[in-house]
Amino acid sequence: xxxxxxxxxxxxxxxxxxxxxxxxxxxxxxxxxxxxxxxxxxxxxxxxxxxxxxxxxxxxxxxxxxxxxxxxxxxxxxxxxxxxxxxxxxxxxxxxxxxxxxxxxxxxxxxxxxxxxxxxxxxxxxxxxxxxxxxxxxxxxxxxxxxxxxxxxxxxxxxxxxxxxxxxxxxxxxxxxxxxxxxxxxxxxxxxxxxxxxxxxxxxxxxxxxxxxxxxxxxxxxx
Amino acid sequence: xxxxxxxxxxxxxxxxxxxxxxxxxxxxxxxxxxxxxxxxxxxxxxxxxxxxxxxxxxxxxxxxxxxxxxxxxxxxxxxxxxxxxxxxxxxxxxxxxxxxxxxxxxxxxxxxxxxxxxxxxxxxxxxxxxxxxxxxxxxxxxxxxxxxxxxxxxxxxxxxxxxxxxxxxxxxxxxxxxxxxxxxxxxxxxxxxxxxxxxxxxxxxxxxxxxxxxxxxxxxxxxxxxxxxxxxxxxxxxxxxxxxxxxxxxxxxxxxxxxxxxxxxxxxxxxxxxxxxxxxxxxxxxxxxxxxxxxxxxxxxxxxxxxxxxxxxxxxxxxxxxxxxxxxxxxxxxxxx
Numbered sequence: 001x002x003x004x005x006x007x008x009x010x011x012x013x014x015x016x017x018x019x020x021x022x023x024x025x026x027x028x029x030x031x032x033x034x035x036x037x038x039x040x041x042x043x044x045x046x047x048x049x050x051x052x053x054x055x056x057x058x059x060x061x062x063x064x065x066x067x068x069x070x071x072x073x074x075x076x077x078x079x080x081x082x083x084x085x086x087x088x089x090x091x092x093x094x095x096x097x098x099x100x101x102x103x104x105x106x107x108x109x110x111x112x113x114x115x116x117x118x119x120x121x122x123x124x125x126x127x128x129x130x131x132x133x134x135x136x137x138x139x140x141x142x143x144x145x146x147x148x149x150x151x152x153x154x155x156x157x158x159x160x161x162x163x164x165x166x167x168x169x170x171x172x173x174x175x176x177x178x179x180x181x182x183x184x185x186x187x188x189x190x191x192x193x194x195x196x197x198x199x200x201x202x203x204x205x206x207x208x209x210x211x212x213x214x215x216x217x218x219x220x221x222x223x
Numbered sequence: 224x225x226x227x228x229x230x231x232x233x234x235x236x237x238x239x240x241x242x243x244x245x246x247x248x249x250x251x252x253x254x255x256x257x258x259x260x261x262x263x264x265x266x267x268x269x270x271x272x273x274x275x276x277x278x279x280x281x282x283x284x285x286x287x288x289x290x291x292x293x294x295x296x297x298x299x300x301x302x303x304x305x306x307x308x309x310x311x312x313x314x315x316x317x318x319x320x321x322x323x324x325x326x327x328x329x330x331x332x333x334x335x336x337x338x339x340x341x342x343x344x345x346x347x348x349x350x351x352x353x354x355x356x357x358x359x360x361x362x363x364x365x366x367x368x369x370x371x372x373x374x375x376x377x378x379x380x381x382x383x384x385x386x387x388x389x390x391x392x393x394x395x396x397x398x399x400x401x402x403x404x405x406x407x408x409x410x411x412x413x414x415x416x417x418x419x420x421x422x423x424x425x426x427x428x429x430x431x432x433x434x435x436x437x438x439x440x441x442x443x444x445x446x447x448x449x450x451x452x453x454x455x456x457x458x459x460x461x462x463x464x465x466x467x468x469x470x471x472x473x474x475x476x477x478x479x480x481x482x483x484x485x486x487x488x489x490x491x492x493x494x495x496x497x498x499x500x501x502x503x504x505x506x507x508x509x510x511x512x513x514x515x516x517x518x519x520x521x522x523x524x525x526x527x528x529x530x531x532x533x534x535x536x537x538x539x540x541x542x543x544x545x546x547x548x549x550x551x552x553x554x555x556x557x558x559x560x
Contacts, residue, residue: 014360
């Protein structure tokens with residue numbers, strides 16, 4: 001499946017570049033606008049799946065751009081701005097913005113917003129089952145399947161496995177794993193992570209999967 | 224009006240009259256006027272003089288009492304010269320003019336000060352928004368290049384952001400009604416947001432988060448509530464003890480729902496408890512920890528809570544518990560359903 005294309009309309013060049021790298025690093029295709037007199041033309045030409053839109057921009061501000069884009073497209077628009085006033089927030093919703101995020105945002109929160117908006121706007125694209133070797137991770141029902149046998153997973157366990165599946169074959173440092181869980185509003189510490197991983201191992205052993213999650217001493221886990 | 228002083232000021236007039244009477248008596252006696260007529264003349268003189276003095280005294284007193292009464296009732300007393308009648312006597316008119324002049328110049332001064340304060344506040348708000356751009360850029364740079372080094376920086380960036388937010392909310396807390404956006408919000412959504420804004424600090428301090436998540440909703444302003452939670456979380460981290468834990472849970476009582484934030488930190492001394500929401504109060508803890516307390520955080524919380532009609536209380540009894548109480552507005556629910 002081709003990556004979603006996200007357009008960044010932001011006047012600070014440094015933030016623009018870093019945002020682009022961040023989106024690339026998370027599996028999105030990112031394009032930017034640098035000539036703000038041709039923003040709308042650029043949107044039509046690039047036809048992105050989602051737009052990140054700053055409010056304070058040279059030439060035309062985010063609000064007028066948003067209403068102009070809305071005349072020909074329904075793509076999700078996320079307002080990203082440093083001014084957190086209620087008028088701005090209200091305006092952005094009235095003019096057809098889909099979300100409103102204030103700077104300095106958490107990349108995790110921004111990514112979560114982007115993912116949920118994309119999922120809503122393009123329902124076909126979401127992946128519900130992740131395969132690895134002879135196992136399947138069912139994200140919707142929260143189960144792991146191996147050779148026809150299934151086991152239920154808790155929220156924590158599912159997220160840990162999801163991260164390991166996504167990075168299959170790579171070592172996942174414990175701190176990255178904890179970061180990922182915090183991104184998903186699961187506030188585990190080092191000990192809890194160990195407990196959770198051990199519990200997963202027990203569960204996997206019960207359906208005949210032994211030594212599935214391996215520990216790399218002092219580095220992290222991998223499958 | 225001070226009666227004694229008034230009469231003292233009339234002494235020259237009395238002396239003048241006395242002298243006049245004496246001179247007239249001598250003059251009339253020398254011209255052979257009989258004593259009966261003389262007494263009559265002097266009595267008439269005295270009656271007229273007494274009448275005049277009593278009349279002017281009463282008139283004056285009633286005029287001045289009226290002015291005093293007016294000033295008493297007026298909420299903004301500096302406006303008195305604007306509403307008082309123009310006096311009839313020449314010397315009073317001079318004072319009236321002086322009052323008006325000084326009042327006018329004072330109004331100009333206060334207007335100027337007000338304008339300057341408003342301009343300054345505007346500038347501060349502007350400045351804070353501008354500060355957010357570099358903070359965002361630095362955050363992105365750090366998050367794109369994760370390392371131990373960048374994580375330390377991220378903790379500091381969170382702190383920088385917190386201070387700018389505090390300044391913003393201080394500037395806005397004057398007129399919060401301009402910046403309300405009350406709607407139904409899920410309490411734990413705000414909790415997640417507040418934890419997210421402090422995640423690097425919480426991770427660095429090895430704080431365990433214990434959530435008893437519920438779906439309770441309240442009608443309030445999300446960003447103000449998040450700011451209040453931020454302050455409470457930061458305090459819990461600042462005054463933590465061994466194996467720190469912060470718990471979030473809700474409680475129901477009557478038509479109130481409370482969000483409680485409990486920590487197992489060093490606690491607040493009973494003697495300090497009643498004063499922790501005062502501006503600039505740092506207490507025993509604030510003075511003894513390595514990080515200096517400003518006494519601003521909780522003061523702002525209290526101020527915002529008052530404006531938002533949220534009850535905020537603190538208790539410290541083994542655990543330190545901050546409790547935010549919201550009225551459940553049955554009326555809104557009834558209207559909606």
